[in-house]
Amino acid sequence: MESEFENDELFEDNCCSHSNERKSHHSEKAKKNLVSRLNRIEGQVRGIKGLIEKDAYCDDVITQISATQAALNSVAKLLLEAHMKECVVDRIQEGDMEVLDEVLVTIQKLMKK
Template identity: 75%
Template sequence: MIMENELLKDDPEITEDDCCTSDRKSHHSDKVKKNLVSRLNRIEGQIRGIKGLIERDTYCDDVITQIAATQSALNSVARILLEGHLRNCVVERIQEGDMEVLDEVLVTVQKLMKK
C-alpha cells in the first residue's frame, strides 16, 4: 500500500497543504459517492486495460484512443466533484463570509484546465 506522503513526493504540484492537513470534509450524498466510486472503478479497469494493451504491443493509435476515453472519464468525475463543491462547499463558505474560497476555486479550475 502506498502511503499518502509517498504520493505527495511523486507529484511536485501537490503539497501537504493541498490535501492532508485540511479538517474540511465533502458533503456528498451516499448516491453521489456511489456514483463516483462506480465511475472510478471503471476508470481503474480502463487503466489496467491500457496496461494490457501496451504489454501486448497493441497498435499505438488504439492505445491512444483508450487513453483519451479514460481521460474523458476522469474529467467527468472532476466535473461532478466541482459542481458539488460549488453548490455546497463554496456557497456555504461564502455565506459564512469566507471569500478566500473564491481564490481556492480559481486555483482548482486552473489545475483542471492544465493539460
Template identity: 70%
Template structure:
C-alpha cells in the first residue's frame, strides 16, 4: 500500500471546505478495475437468475461478489487510515476517530 506514503500528497481531507480523497493514479486504476469486475459479476448473477440457474450456484457467485467488495473496502480503509485519519489527528481533529469507528461498524455488518 505504498500509494499512501505520508507527505506524498496534498492535504487530503479538505479542499476549499469540500472533503476529498487523494488516491494515486495507480490506486484509482486498481480500485476502478476491481469495481468494473464486480459490476460484471453482478450482471452475471442477474443473467443466472434470468436463466433459472440452480440457487446454490447463484449464492456462491453472490458470496464471491461480497468478498470482492470487502477487498475494495479494505483497500480504501487502509489508505484512509494511513492518510486522512493520521493527518487529521496530527492537526488536532479528534472527531475523525468517532467518524472512523462509525464507518468500521458499518463495514463489519
C-alpha cells in the first residue's frame, strides 16, 4: 500500500524530538497540510451543528458525522505514519525499545474508535 505522501516529502524532518520534552518537528509543508485538513474538519463539525439546529433528518446528520470521523482518522493515520517512519525508527536505532510499547498503546487508542 502506497502512502498518501509517498515521494511528497511532507514529513522530511523528524516528527518528534528525542529529548525529555516531547515535541513534533514536522516540515512547514506537512504542518500546512495537517492544519488545512483540520480546518476542513472544523467546518464539517460546524456543519453538523447547523444540521442539528435546523432539525435535519437524522440519517443525514449521521452521514456527516461518519464523514468527519473518517477525515479525523485520515489525519491520525498520516501522523502515525510519520511518527513510525521517523521517530520510532530513530529511537529504535538509538536502542530505545520502549518506543514499541508506546506505539502499541497509541494504535490501541486509535482502534477503539
